[in-house]
Amino acid sequence: xxxxxxTFIDISDKFYLExxxxxxxxKYRNITETSLIGLYILQDNVIKYANQRIADIYGYTVDxxxxxxxxxxxxxxxxxxxxxxxxxxxxxxxxxxxxxxxYQFQGIKKTGEIIWIEVFSKTEIYKGKPADLMSVIDISEKxxxx
Numbered sequence: 001x002x003x004x005x006x007t008f009i010d011i012s013d014k015f016y017l018e019x020x021x022x023x024x025x026x027k028y029r030n031i032t033e034t035s036l037i038g039l040y041i042l043q044d045n046v047i048k049y050a051n052q053r054i055a056d057i058y059g060y061t062v063d064x065x066x067x068x069x070x071x072x073x074x075x076x077x078x079x080x081x082x083x084x085x086x087x088x089x090x091x092x093x094x095x096x097x098x099x100x101x102x103y104q105f106q107g108i109k110k111t112g113e114i115i116w117i118e119v120f121s122k123t124e125i126y127k128g129k130p131a132d133l134m135s136v137i138d139i140s141e142k143x144x145x146x
Contacts (some may be wrong), residue, residue, distance in 0.1 A: 038136035041126050042089055045070040048126060057117070057138045078106035078114060088132075092123045095130035099123065104139065109121035116143040 010068050038054030050065045058065075058076045065073075065115045077085045084105070091099050098120070107117045124133040 006049035038138075039134070040065070040136070041124070041131050041133050042073060043093060043126055043129060043131035045073065045089070045093070047073055048131065054136055057109075057115070057136060058107065059113075076107050076109075078108055081105035088121070092121060093130055095123055115140045 005041055033051055034077050035051060035053055038057045039049070039051045040054045041049040047065050052062060053063055055062045067076075073089075074086060076080055083105075088103075088136070090101055091097075101122055102120050104116060104118045108117050109115055118137045118139045120135040121135055123130050125131070126133075
C-alpha cells in the first residue's frame with residue numbers, strides 16, 4: 001500500500017449536543033413529574049401530555065387521560081363552564097389572540113365530585129404546532145373556606 005485516502009468528520013459536537021438534549025429532557029421530565037401543580041398539554045383537542053398531579057386532581061390515571069379521544073377532555077369541566085373552556089382552548093390551540101390566561105372554574109372528578117380549579121394557561125408550540133399548556137391547581141379547600 002502506497003497511500004490511503006479518506007475523509008474524516010468530527011462528530012464529537014453532535015454527540016455532545018445529543019447528550020445535552022437528553023439531560024435537558026430528563027431535567028424537564030423530573031420537574032414536571034414531581035410538581036405539586038397539575039400540568040397538561042392540549043393539542044387538536046387531545047391531551048398530548050399530562051403529569052401525575054393533574055391525573056390525581058381529576059381522579060384518573062395518566063394513561064386514561066392520554067387515551068381520551070378528541071374533545072373528551074371536556075368531561076372534567078362542569079357544564080356551566082364548558083363553553084368558556086372550549087372557546088379558550090380552541091383559541092390557544094389555533095394560536096389566536098384574545099385569550100384568558102388565568103381563570104377559575106368548577107371541574108368534575110372521575111367520582112362525580114365537583115371541585116374548584118384555578119388554571120394558568122398559555123399558547124406554546126408543541127411538536128411544531130400551537131398547543132394549550134395548562135398549569136392547574138385544585139383550590140376547592142380555599143373556595144370552601146371563603
